[in-house]
Amino acid sequence: MVEHVVVIGGDAAGMSAASQARRRRGADELRITVFERGSFTSYSACGIPYWVGGLVSEASDLVARTPEQHRARGIDLHTGTEVTELDLTGRRVRSRELATGEQRWTSYDQLVLATGAAPVRPALPGFDAPGVHSVHTLPDGEALLDTLARTGPADGRRAVVVGGGYIGVEMAEAMLLRGYQVTLVHRTPEPMPSLDPDLGALVREGMVKLGIEVVPGAEAVEVLLGPSGRPRAVRSTVGEHPAELVVLGLGVRPRSDLARAAGLALGIHGGLRTDERMRVLDAEGARVDGLWAGGDCVEVRHLVSGRHEHIALGTHANKQGMVIGANLAGEALAFPGVVGTAITKVCELEIARTGLTERQATAAGLQWVTATVEASTRAGYYPDAVPMTVKLLAEQVSKRLLGVQLVGGPGAGKRIDVGAVALSAHLTVEQLLFQDLAYAPPFSPVWDPLLVAARKLAARLFG
Missing domain, CATH: 3.50.50.60 (FAD/NAD(P)-binding domain)
Structure with a gap:
């Protein structure tokens, strides 16, 4: 049968x-x-x-x-x-x-x-108007590109992106590349709430250097419409933000x-x-x-x-x-779970995380210790070496690794995969410290930034 x-x-x-x-x-x-x-x-x-x-x-x-x-x-x-x-x-x-x-x-x-x-699309005034876009499906992308084509050259035009998560920061980059003046409005203290606020602050600083206006702690409450029925501004809890185009990145x-x-x-x-x-x-x-x-x-x-x-x-x-x-088909295959690994970028700024943040670790009832280091993606003397920041989180008693966060230039982000494997293998900070990671000046300093952070965190854990 x-x-x-x-x-x-x-x-x-x-x-x-x-x-x-x-x-x-x-x-x-x-x-x-x-x-x-x-x-x-x-x-x-x-x-x-x-x-x-x-x-x-x-x-x-x-x-x-x-x-x-x-x-x-x-x-x-x-x-x-x-x-x-x-x-x-x-x-x-x-x-x-x-x-x-x-x-x-x-x-x-x-x-x-x-x-x-x-996609989350609040039932607020103006959020369903033409010129207000979600970006969740290919037809959503087509609709946004149609709006961009219809409005012509972006010189002097302003776009407001609502939401500071992955889609928000990625769409801020997209609108910047299209020539728009970009404002990012988000309700959290820093963009990228999947990071700890100290790493989120680095993302904000990087976006500001790119010319993006970042408005933290601001919850959008209305899209104000002009005579044509299209956006003229976004009103938030901290003021009005002029916009001819609005992109929503409020999660799913x-x-x-x-x-x-x-x-x-x-x-x-x-x-x-x-x-x-x-x-x-x-x-x-x-x-x-x-x-x-x-x-x-x-x-x-x-x-x-x-x-x-x-x-x-x-x-x-x-x-x-x-x-x-x-x-x-009759086999016996299992999906074991996840460690929460994610990565994105805003132009040249790479952003990645895996495991738990401080807030998540506290919610899980864990006692934790952190260490943050500033390092370089390559040997400092090698061309195109750029700064990166690494933050590690570990459980105080067991010394196991709980989380990794990275913000830095090209070459920083994919290092998060080392952290993801370490978390999946339940490594302690000391075990991470002695991992045999590849080294050559074009790819890493002699001490990889993750290992520098592990060494600092191990010193705190073991006194």
Whole structure:
């Protein structure tokens, strides 16, 4: 008998699950149906700011596999189709074609929820006006580029970016590259709240040097419109900020409305909870038979804090999709969790973190010690060596590494991967200190900046 798998969501997690299952089981064993409300599949949403900024030429450059390519591989993919209801008892889903309104029920043996996340867009005056853009999907990017093309040369034009997280700082760079005068408005004391404030201050200083006006501690409350109905300013809790264009970077929330309506249990961040094989759990922690979930709609276990977090990244989504697809094909693959690694940049300034911040470590009930050092990306005498700052966080009693944060010039950011591996391996600060990292003057000082920070932190831990 042919088993039927239905997947809701055609991007990273959903199509990874479908593709992995199809590689392992042919159409004579496994029928795969995917419903995707948009028209694109398997694309890099993380690349949209660089497309908008002109660093990537075409939207097609961000697409890993088109709907036609998926269909050619034996996946019954329905784009422009929204799933509106889950019947978990009857093992069926109700879908609606957006173009025609036609609805139908589809039965399944196994169901994969990969509904992703939705951008936060407050219901505030003016936030739905033309010229106010979110940047979450390829159509969002197209709409913003259309606005840029319609308004003509950017000379003298002003853009306000609302939100100081990853998307906010990346879109500030994109608007700067497009020639706009840029203001970043955010409600936290420093941009990049995923960093500790002392590292966030370095990001602010770097952005100001680039000519970006950074307005901290300011919560946007209204987009003021001109006679044309388009933005003329953003009003925040600290004043008005002139703008012909507004970009929202206020984060995302799990798109879990379908799951909630079906009675499934959600975590404290609003995402679905799963076991290590990505099988959905109920409120008592028992597996829901025939139900899987992955990507931005789930909460994942943080390997350092032991807590469940909502961390919306394509890296996790693709791995979780791979795990689901392998398990659907009868294998036994597990997703162990994450350490919270992330990286971005603003022009030449690279920003990265992994593990816990001071605030997160305190919330997890840990006693911690930190050390911060200023170092160089290469040997100081080598051309193009630039400064970088490293901050390490460790548990006071066990001496294990808890977190790493980096801010610096080109060559700084990818060092975060050493920290990520160290955290996954539960290394102590002393063990990190004696790691055999590569050295040559074009790549690093003789003491790599992470090891300099580890040496300083070890001195504090061991007295």
